[in-house]
Amino acid sequence: MKKIFYYFFFCLTLSNLLIAKEKADIIVAKDGSGNFNSIQSAIESIKENNQEHKIIYVKNGLYNEKLFIHNSNISIVGENRDSTIIRFAELRSNWIEKNSDSFGSATINIDSNTYNITFANLTIHNNYGSIHGENGHQFAILGLGTKVYLLDCNVIADGGDTVSLWDQEDGMYYHNNCYFEGWVDYVCPRGWCYITDSKFYGHNLTASLWHKGIGDKDQKFVIRYSYFDGIPGFPLGRHHSDAQFYLLDCIFSENMADVPIFWPVSKNAQIWEWGQRHYYYNNHRLGGDYKWFEDNLEDAEGNPEPSEITAAWTFSGMWNPEKEMPSVLPYVYLPKPRNGSYDITLETILNWIPSRNAESFNIYFWKSKFPQALENGEKLKDGPSAVGEPIFIKNQTEKYFNPETLEKNSTYYWRIDEIVDGAAVEGPLWHFTTKE
Structure with a gap:
């Protein structure tokens, strides 16, 4: 994995932060200075059916853990985005051979019936590929719950399906200022998803983005103010069934292939009953634009103006993540x-x-x-x-x-x-x- 240097858009005084009175509910530290020395232990200390927002503050360190979240209203927040690392190597196919389904095959596993889960200011990495040279499906995050925040995170897998948030009926996800890296379909939500101010890097020649929106015709995948890069010839995206993409104010590197979001030839592919719904506004490619991502918002249902396409709009009034966002970051x-x-x-x-x-x-x-x-x-x-x-x-x-x-x-x-x-x-x- 290439070394990532990701700079915040501001400066903060580290010494002030270190001496601040910490308001997190639980502190995790490898050196024993916190309440727990493992993140999973901290998660399990929260009572079942939790209704209060709990912040787990994780101090810098490499945490070789696979996490299981069966409870709601939990935020896991790192001390430093690049120095607080949750890493675990797992190949999906290996897990399925010994278990009944995919749940548990990720570095982070979020159970169904959970909601209001936040990861912030840390790195999540499934590094199976780096160890074994295999780039098959290996989730960094597999989520079956809804209202999931990723804030100021690096989320990386050495294979496909890096970020797999898969609550097909009710799933709603919000990601801000993140870095995503992986192989095929490495950001692949089901349901509703809004991503802003983020960076993407793909290692494969199949597809970077994927969406499944069959639970409701309104389900959509919206990306704004973001940058896409990858190996030479990387394609933007695909979907095997009905989906809806909106990309606005994005920059594509010169490495992006002249290949529109497409329907794959696959035994798993289904006819798009609601048609081709790929919408673009003010996107540009370094080295020259392609015709297929010309502005076409007027073709979208309701003819939305660019100013209307916000996080709240994405979720059609069911969730306003920027209004409800918890105060978890150190800035x-x-x-x-x-x-x-x-x-x-x-x-x-x-x-x-x-x-x-x-x-x-x-x-x-x-x-x-x-x-x-x-x-x-x-x-x-x-x-x-x-x-x-x-x-x-x-x-x-x-x-x-x-x-x-x-x-x-x-x-x-x-x-x-x-x-x-x-x-x-x-x-x-x-x-x-x-x-x-």
């Missing part, structure tokens, strides 16, 4: 308006997801010193100084801020510094531009 997250966004209404209210240890927030908000809004992709004309100086507004405990008076066609910057254990932790710099 402020998910700015609204989106960082770098344009055409923002003058009545906008700023929102964010706090870190799990935040006590209050120092609000910084100011207008760019450059009088005109910048064109999309244009560099600041006056260099970094065009940003202007941060203006402290106030300290507050609410996780929203109303700037009240905004000007048309103007760029605004903002920052949320969290107070954690009495000390300020500087947040990332965000900006947006208002409507003309």
